[in-house]
Amino acid sequence: MKYQNIKLFICLPALFLTSNAVAEQRVDKSIIEAEKVHEVCMKLKDGQKMNYSFKSAKSMKFNIHYHADDVTLFPVEEHLTDGATDIFISPGERGYCMMWTNPNAEAVELNVEYEIQ
Numbered sequence: 001m002k003y004q005n006i007k008l009f010i011c012l013p014a015l016f017l018t019s020n021a022v023a024e025q026r027v028d029k030s031i032i033e034a035e036k037v038h039e040v041c042m043k044l045k046d047g048q049k050m051n052y053s054f055k056s057a058k059s060m061k062f063n064i065h066y067h068a069d070d071v072t073l074f075p076v077e078e079h080l081t082d083g084a085t086d087i088f089i090s091p092g093e094r095g096y097c098m099m100w101t102n103p104n105a106e107a108v109e110l111n112v113e114y115e116i117q
Contacts, residue, residue: 028112032060032102040112041097044090052098052114053085060108061101066094 032038044050054062062084064076075091080103090096102108 023115023117025113025115028110028114030110030112031107032056032100032110033107034102034105037099037101038110039097039099040114041095042114042116043095044093044116046090046093048090049117050088050090050096050114051086051117052088052112053083054098054100054110054112055083056100056108056110058082058102058104058108060110061103062099064088064096064098066096068094 028040030038042050059080059082061078062076062081063074063078065072065074067073075096076088078101088096098112098114100110
């Protein structure tokens with residue numbers, strides 16, 4: 001019985017450290033109506049990495065932004081695209097949003113995958 005308690009004491013911290021080191025893959029699938037906006041937001045620490053990729057049936061406006069006081073700042077400037085695969089590195093601890101705007105006359109399907117490390 002004594003040795004089982006020691007084993008549990010040693011294994012639990014290792015399990016905790018391992019589970020915290022694993023990044024979680026997240027998926028967001030949406031239909032964005034004509035002239036509407038879709039956002040995926042998250043909080044990142046300074047220097048934290050977010051791997052992301054997305055694909056849409058038609059080109060949409062995409063950016064990554066954050067709000068500071070009454071100003072919206074764009075570390076990834078808005079541009080027209082139907083997909084991307086990239087890594088975003090947070091320039092500071094705060095909330096960030098990936099945003100898509102559908103400029104098309106019809107709804108567009110959007111598939112997003114991202115992982116925060």
